[in-house]
Amino acid sequence: MPSQKKRPVTLTAADREELVRVTTTGVRPASMIRRARVLLALDTSQGEVDVTEVIAARLGVSGETLRLVAKRFAETGGDIWATIGRKQRAEPPVPSPVTGEVEARLIALACSTPPEGRARWSLRLLEKHVALVEDIPDLDHSTIGRVLKKRNFALI
Structure with a gap:
């Protein structure tokens, strides 16, 4: 060779x-x-x-x-x-589905009154309602929790 x-x-x-x-x-x-x-x-x-x-x-x-x-x-x-040295990535390999607008819509949904028969929002309940809203991408409950935690928002 x-x-x-x-x-x-x-x-x-x-x-x-x-x-x-x-x-x-x-x-x-x-x-x-x-x-x-x-x-x-x-x-x-x-x-x-x-x-x-x-x-x-x-x-x-x-x-x-x-x-x-x-x-x-x-x-x-x-x-x-x-x-x-290591090469630095210019951007993440997969863009985040959570943009500023999505984050704002998610917080607005969490601030709204919970559905009939519920005392408060849970992460899984938010996940189900986010799936129903057309202009918000489907987000996992853990992603929703991270967004709310980042903004120091507690579901009470």
Whole structure:
């Protein structure tokens, strides 16, 4: 199997020193240490670099990990901290169904008088009534409870 084409990783002396410090001192996440070791192994400023399979076997990672770390290093413009750190999500994976308007409608419903035969609203009763209202998405009773708790609203 031929070796994969490697992206060049050229580190400055200060970057190398910082990466060595990350891998040898302090308490850091294992993934950060692993990516720092990959960058050190792929560094071309110290001379010729081994083939991908040899580096991957020595570090205990896959060739794909080597490729992705080198790609991320190139994409971040050589910023080692952006390369070895976690990527921050731009937004949550699933948008929340509870918007400000939904929250206001839910609180208004909880403030209204409870249905006939009930002394007060319960979370499950609110859940059933929210399902009947067309412009409010179906919400679970635990979600309703979180919204009311966030607004310091008690069902009394």
